Amino acid sequence: MTTTATLLETVGVSADEGRAIPDAATRETIGYAPVHTIADLDAAVAAARAAQPAWNALGHAERSRILNEIADDIEADAEELAVLLSREQGKPLDGPNARFEVGACGVWLRNAADTVLEPEVVFEAGGQRAELHYDALGVVGAIGPWNWPMMIAVWQIAPSLRMGNAVVVKPSEYTPLSVLALVEVFNRHLPDGVLTAISGDREVGAAIAGHSGFDKIMFTGSTATGRRIVESSASNLARLTLELGGNDAGIVLPGTDVAAVAETLFWGIFLNTGQTCAALKRLYVHESQYEEVVETLARLAQAMPMGRGLDAGNVLGPLQNEKQFAIVKGLVDDARARGARIVTGGEAAPELGPLFYRTTVVADIEDGAPLVDEEQFGPVIPVIRYTDVDDAVRRANASAQGLGASVWGSDVDAAVEVARRIEAGTVWINNHGAINPFVPFGGTKASGYGHEFGVHGLKAVASPKVIAR
Numbered sequence: 001m002t003t004t005a006t007l008l009e010t011v012g013v014s015a016d017e018g019r020a021i022p023d024a025a026t027r028e029t030i031g032y033a034p035v036h037t038i039a040d041l042d043a044a045v046a047a048a049r050a051a052q053p054a055w056n057a058l059g060h061a062e063r064s065r066i067l068n069e070i071a072d073d074i075e076a077d078a079e080e081l082a083v084l085l086s087r088e089q090g091k092p093l094d095g096p097n098a099r100f101e102v103g104a105c106g107v108w109l110r111n112a113a114d115t116v117l118e119p120e121v122v123f124e125a126g127g128q129r130a131e132l133h134y135d136a137l138g139v140v141g142a143i144g145p146w147n148w149p150m151m152i153a154v155w156q157i158a159p160s161l162r163m164g165n166a167v168v169v170k171p172s173e174y175t176p177l178s179v180l181a182l183v184e185v186f187n188r189h190l191p192d193g194v195l196t197a198i199s200g201d202r203e204v205g206a207a208i209a210g211h212s213g214f215d216k217i218m219f220t221g222s223t224a225t226g227r228r229i230v231e232s233s234a235s236n237l238a239r240l241t242l243e244l245g246g247n248d249a250g251i252v253l254p255g256t257d258v259a260a261v262a263e264t265l266f267w268g269i270f271l272n273t274g275q276t277c278a279a280l281k282r283l284y285v286h287e288s289q290y291e292e293v294v295e296t297l298a299r300l301a302q303a304m305p306m307g308r309g310l311d312a313g314n315v316l317g318p319l320q321n322e323k324q325f326a327i328v329k330g331l332v333d334d335a336r337a338r339g340a341r342i343v344t345g346g347e348a349a350p351e352l353g354p355l356f357y358r359t360t361v362v363a364d365i366e367d368g369a370p371l372v373d374e375e376q377f378g379p380v381i382p383v384i385r386y387t388d389v390d391d392a393v394r395r396a397n398a399s400a401q402g403l404g405a406s407v408w409g410s411d412v413d414a415a416v417e418v419a420r421r422i423e424a425g426t427v428w429i430n431n432h433g434a435i436n437p438f439v440p441f442g443g444t445k446a447s448g449y450g451h452e453f454g455v456h457g458l459k460a461v462a463s464p465k466v467i468a469r
Contacts, residue, residue, distance in 0.1 A: 246403030268432025
């Protein structure tokens with residue numbers, strides 16, 4: 001087992017060689033990340049292309065065995081990885097946060113290792129037979145976000161390696177150390193060049209999309225950056241999986257048992273302090289239960305402990321960076337200026353640290369306000385009143401984005417009928433954001449395209465080949 005200090009020593013560099021990475025809660029420097037260049041990217045791609053054929057030649061069974069061994073090591077080092085993640089990203093150790101994320105890395109890695117992908121017989125008649133096989137693509141470029149940096153890195157890396165590809169992963173410049181530490185654990189078991197982490201700035205990330213050495217690009221992040229990746233990838237026709245921004249809507253149907261769903265609803269909104277792509281970002285509530293829902297969410301918001309992630313008992317943390325703090329503050333200030341009711345929160349919490357913002361419930365607000373129309377990505381929920389379910393569905397679908405959505409109601413069949421009408425990649429019933437490694441996950445509209453997880457995720461990082469005889 002490796003200690004966190006040793007992981008930092010292994011993946012970090014000296015102050016004069018790297019870029020300071022702050023503790024998200026205290027803003028004190030916790031380490032220095034290497035600053036790789038486009039030349040370093042070129043070298044990583046060249047090494048990946050050289051190493052990939054031998055890695056592919058090992059076959060599925062051997063690659064799966066290695067991936068399971070890596071999962072063993074991640075689980076052995078789980079607490080040390082979680083502490084580093086908590087400090088760098090800000091999410092607390094407790095609750096559905098840093099320890100949860102590291103645990104999910106092992107779960108998704110084992111799923112990618114053990115999921116069976118057999119050739120498919122697509123035609124057989126008259127003595128003819130056609131089979132669909134899935135081969136390695138070559139080299140995958142993976143660009144990750146800062147909100148769930150380790151877990152999403154595994155979503156990209158694990159299926160790619162399982163299918164025989166080599167990978168070059170570029171973590172967010174905000175959270176490089178945790179991903180570098182994760183890759184170090186992987187590389188205890190992998191041949192040289194099969195997996196490389198490039199810790200660079202946005203210029204390096206931009207260079208990945210148009211690099212001639214990549215056969216596939218996987219990106220999780222904003223819609224605006226996703227559009228630029230599409231444009232850049234035209235030069236090499238790399239395949240793309242894009243999980244982009246979301247402004248997920250939730251609809252609470254009349255007659256819902258609010259007490260029964262309250263805590264699940266709260267975490268669907270405020271998981272990771274609201275810094276989750278598929279978090280519930282705008283909540284439509286029928287007028288008959290509007291005040292009940294508002295008051296229930298406010299009461300839970302006031303009760304959930306917020307603070308430094310390493311302090312036991314905290315389940316909500318800071319905004320991860322200054323830019324995101326300014327976005328959240330600006331949206332709430334705008335809502336207040338428009339006459340919206342700030343039921344709880346609505347201000348910074350400087351006594352906790354520089355980037356803490358109190359968990360906020362905003363009522364008496366309508367579509368058209370930036371807090372409703374834009375992705376806030378923070379601990380704030382606008383609650384919008386509606387009188388007609390058809391109108392609520394129309395308003396939910398009015399967004400250009402369509403990552404996730406949810407319908408809440410005591411009549412599950414009625415909720416499912418509403419869910420069928422919502423334009424989103426996933427619609428949850430009496431839940432929001434609950435993902436499963438066996439269940440495909442991906443967006444629609446401006447929230448991207450392509451699917452991850454399970455069999456669909458393996459196929460997404462493979463090249464289909466028909467063998468007809």
